[in-house]
Amino acid sequence: MATSYLPRIVDAEIADYLGEGGALLLEGARACGKSATGRRHAKSMVQLDRDPQSLRLADVEPALLLEGAKPRFIDEWQLAPILWNLVRHAVDDDPDAAFLLAGSAVPADDATRHSGAGRIVRMRMRPMSLAESGDSTADVSLASLFAGASVSGGSNATVEELARVTARGGWPALIGASPQRIATLLSSYLDDVARVDIPRLAGEPERNPDGVLRTLRSLGRVVATEASIASIARDSSPDAPLAAETAAAYLAALQRVFVIEEQPSWGPHLRSRDRVRKAPKHHFTDPSLAVAAVGGNAERLMADLAFFGQAFESLVVRDLRIYAQPLGAEVRHYRDSAGREVDAIIERRDGTWIACEVKLASSHEEIAAAGLRRFVDALDPARTPPPAAMVIITGGTYAYTRPDGIHVVPIGALGP
Known part of the structure; x- marks a missing residue:
């Protein structure tokens, strides 16, 4: 370690x-x-x-x-x-x-x-990004993407390695720890959050630790989605679901101890009348907590690629937040009633922004590229400037700029 x-x-x-x-x-x-x-x-x-x-x-x-x-x-x-x-x-x-x-x-x-x-x-301050923990080559900087540069370089991380670092997280004390120790410590971390950290919050009414843990498990299953508080409450237990008000109070307490961090929505000006949805996406401060909340590990991520995709998106959002902070930028997401969506919008204070789609599998590149183009084409250019870059962040190996100008960047090659 x-x-x-x-x-x-x-x-x-x-x-x-x-x-x-x-x-x-x-x-x-x-x-x-x-x-x-x-x-x-x-x-x-x-x-x-x-x-x-x-x-x-x-x-x-x-x-x-x-x-x-x-x-x-x-x-x-x-x-x-x-x-x-x-x-x-x-x-x-x-x-x-x-x-x-x-x-x-x-x-x-x-x-x-x-x-x-x-x-x-x-x-x-958040847990370490892949660039900080040494799991990214950082060949492609977020600052360079804002500057409009082409990209090159690559990642040394295989998909199996990405599963490992997603389950381990960016906790400094867990770098080099065995998978068994990681699972034990992260499970204990969540237990301490429910039984020690939240009860110690000044001004917070007494919270049921078991209810908090049920909320954490429910939140783990819907990480990187816009699940409603009502659905999180219903999913907390098949026999005795929490009231939505109770789940909302637990989520607020978890935000106070910085265990969860919502990803707010972004509202551009569109040509169409399609309604922009305002619901935030749910994330833990580190994707490893989502994995631990559902009793997962790296092997189980590899066996459940759908959930791995959710956890991978949360990993990307964590790293984007860390890389964006020195640039004075925030990480949001976009979805509208017409079905257009963008996994991450990184916007600086001066209004410049980048649109990112997240795909664990490189084979989904064309789908992601088509979605980004469709989203940008719907913008009102008189009221919303074009993005500084469109980026597909993947679990792949190579970084490059496509002929249509969209960048493909492995998360294992991204840095500040």
């Missing part, structure tokens, strides 16, 4: 921001690597989840927890929410002071919504 630090794409963003002083909030799921990354950028630190004395100090003299060489790293800050205002005031008093806060849960009433504006910047 990996013991040394594996550089993260978010490292450059953190260094750039802290270099000018101020405070940065690093948010993400437990075990995605926030603590190790925070230590890399800090000259002093306090870890509230590992030091009971620091939590006691937060009750009697919390300002002492801010003392130390800067940048000062405060891990799991949400365990002592009073620190938020103290950090804000410290930055007001000394603009050169630098603080890095990390948290794996959103505190009650979301204290960050009110008092940190203009002083504390949020930054999302």
Whole structure:
């Protein structure tokens, strides 16, 4: 298993921001690597989840927890929410002071919504992408696709290898672990989410851990789809399904601990009157959690290619989110009432965008290309600019640009 630090794409963003002083909030799921990354950028630190004395100090003299060489790293800050205002005031008093806060849960009433504006910047950290874990050659950068470049290169990952990294996920502690250990730890992770993480959420009413686990299993089966909350609730148990309101509350709690992350819809201007559907797609923060939720592993993915296709799409969306973040871009999806759909729309703040179709099997390339062309042809060019690129992301080997200008890029060749 990996013991040394594996550089993260978010490292450059953190260094750039802290270099000018101020405070940065690093948010993400437990075990995605926030603590190790925070230590890399800090000259002093306090870890509230590992030091009971620091939590006691937060009750009697919390300002002492801010003392130390800067940048000062405060891990799991949400365990002592009073620190938020103290950090804000410290930055007001000394603009050169630098603080890095990390948290794996959103505190009650979301204290960050009110008092940190203009002083504390949020930054999302996710489990590792394939480029970060060394499972992608990164021959094709997302930035180059926005620049309109042709692509070349390739992936060293076979379909069997993609099944393995999908089931393993991007968790730093699981790099190099055996399949048996991976299955055990991820199952335990989901159990801890239901029995420990959600009950620890401040302001959250008591939740039934078994109900949360049933919701996680149901969500695993519909990963990368637009399944309704009502259908997720019905699927939670054939004998005693959850109420839709209960399932919605569980999903909201799972978002607060960064275990799930919805993929919102994208709304372009169309020539036609077809209605754009607004339902988000459901994803876990890492596809391995979807696999674990249904009791799967790499072998079972290879035996069930339909579900593997769903998990593979979720893997691609995870990596696209990581690669898009430094570009100031968001990852959305598109579907309309006429049946046109695009698996991922990556849009930057300046309005430039890329359309991506995801196909595990390279043999589906022509279907994907036809769908992308049909979607772009339906746009109103007077109101929506053409995409910077159209891309088919596959589980194949070679990256190339087709004669029609559409790029084919294996996920094992994609990078930031």
